Amino acid sequence: MEKYFRDLRFNRIVDDILNNEKFKKTANYRHHGITRYEHSLKVAYHSYIIAKKLHLNYKAVARAGLLHDFFINEDLSPKKQKFSMFFHPYYSIENSTKYFELTDMEKDIIITHMFPTLPHKIPKYLESWLVSIVDKIVATNEFYTSYAKVHLYKLSNLYLVTLFLRK
Numbered sequence: 001m002e003k004y005f006r007d008l009r010f011n012r013i014v015d016d017i018l019n020n021e022k023f024k025k026t027a028n029y030r031h032h033g034i035t036r037y038e039h040s041l042k043v044a045y046h047s048y049i050i051a052k053k054l055h056l057n058y059k060a061v062a063r064a065g066l067l068h069d070f071f072i073n074e075d076l077s078p079k080k081q082k083f084s085m086f087f088h089p090y091y092s093i094e095n096s097t098k099y100f101e102l103t104d105m106e107k108d109i110i111i112t113h114m115f116p117t118l119p120h121k122i123p124k125y126l127e128s129w130l131v132s133i134v135d136k137i138v139a140t141n142e143f144y145t146s147y148a149k150v151h152l153y154k155l156s157n158l159y160l161v162t163l164f165l166r167k
Helices: 002-006 008-018 021-028 036-053 059-068 078-082 084-097 105-111 126-167
Strands: none
Touching: 008 021, 008 036, 008 059, 021 036, 021 084, 036 126, 059 084, 059 105, 059 126, 078 105, 078 126, 105 126
């Protein structure tokens, strides 16, 4: 996480979000094997770097990338938590607009980041597509490094045990 904080321009863009007490609470919730705070920071920073190279609106990408999963589980009923994959963009946009002033582009990035899981929310901007794609890449990597490796290791050990028992 340290590399994200060495980029002074990125820090200036997202400083108010990172210092918001409600947003800081995202560090208390697991998300793809890490915290929601760490996940959002990864999505925001990688999207920001790519947006800069493509001459896109890197400020909107950094801010909305950080806010795309800005919801707190305690604010949701157990039933809503269970289905948060389908509804969390709505919770995130609600929290984001409550605590921060957002541009139309930033709102679009947040509300459409789950496309195509939410097929009726099609991204309007290249920046929205970028964050949506980066979010999926980051989440896949987090899932693999957190869960798949552990399960693959367990399965390989189980396979070795069964081979041993056959002899």
